[in-house]
Amino acid sequence: MANSPSGDSVLDRLVRVLGAFDGTRSSLSIATLARRADVPLATAYRLAADLVRHGLLSKDEAGMVRPGLRLWELANRASPAVDLRQAAIPFMEDVQSVVRQHTQLAVLRDDEVLVIERLSSRGSVVNQAQIAGRMPVHRTSLGMVLLAYSPNHVQESYLTRHPEAVASVDAVSFDFRRHLAQIRLRGYAAFDGRVDAGTTGIAVPVLDLHGTAQAALGVVVPLGFENSQSVVPALMTAARGIARTLGPAPA
Template identity: 55%
Template sequence: MANSPSGDSMLDRFVRILDAFDADHPALTVTALARRAAVPRATAYRLVEELVSHGLLARNDDGETRLGLRLWELSNRASMTRDLRLVALPYMEDINRLVQQNTQLSILHEEEVLIVERLSRPGAAVNQAHVAGRMPVLRTSMGMALLAFSPQHVIEGFLERHHQDALALHPDLRRTLAHIRLTGYATLAGFTDPGTTGAAVPILDERRHAAAVISVVVPTESDLLPAAVMALRTAAGGIARALAGTV
């Protein structure tokens, strides 16, 4: 697509508009959308009209816009996470019945934890994970398990790019990652929400790298963690075997 006078392409602007929506901003006025996407307001109005006409955005009765259903349709036709989610859901439901808390499935994507699926129960502990939302690697058990079981060059690159954050949050991160690899799971208490503990077990591919992780969030003071970790181990192994059988 042709570049704008500012040098960015029209496709860049389309993507920034779609990226402007998140869990905290599910609906936006065009003015707010233009500001968050760093697009001139007149251009934003024109692009929004095009996106609405194609079903990629939808307009509320009050004039605000939100992501359109066609995006959901497209993402579910050929998503690389589709098989993962379908295979993992029965295992997640079993864990959810056992723990009666929060259960997540996630992958490492663009150096963040991308939530693929989440199940919860009434009265469950506070949990910041949302489907299609992203969370920081170093502040979640999901991220730590994904990083620990990543290829060595991925670990080294991440540590180089995030050295200051790693030093502040995990002063001996290499040893922590080695311990996660030794035990086969990661736990973090109070890093995201006070009073909650996350536990995550990697779903390993044929190279023993993390294709994804399955995890729970439970109240820190509860005695659920040992049983939850055991259930996560069983589920991760079953999901890995099932995924290998779909190749």
């Protein structure tokens, strides 16, 4: 039910307010929150006050607001991501014991890679992935393996909405569809320096019974990583273990 001059509902605006927080800014001023959520400043003050009162946002002495503890609590009670993370953690720890760099788990959401979990060792290479953060699909091994093991209509829809995906890789000769097919043939995706120079990202799919990716399991290691030959088998073994633990996808 619309109840504002713009035609959006209170729920629409609440969702935009909560969605204004991302991996780049964990706390915001009310003015920035209003701009990011595309709501009037007075509305932002009112909605923020209501959310703070209910514990969904918290507010510090400087007037900055951030997601509250109750929001985290509610999200972790019955989330599919929690089940996936719990199934994956033991296998991720096995992979991390081999690479001792970064091991991460992600899913495909809204044309982006949503990172569910990340394990990292002290002194490991730079890695922009953050838990609950999002990354571009076509610039990450996680994203490309998720897309490669998605149904054809998902791939085609992505390319329709993101024509820059092809040009951003190689404007002259890159065949995006063929590259996805090659990933499926190999069973993994690997990119050097696509996001961070001096690193390699390697990812494999966590498949359901239909051969569709439920998630992607990957690592970020230095270029020329000395244990590179052991990485893909370790990832594939772990991905199969996660899939078995999750069991059949719900109908």
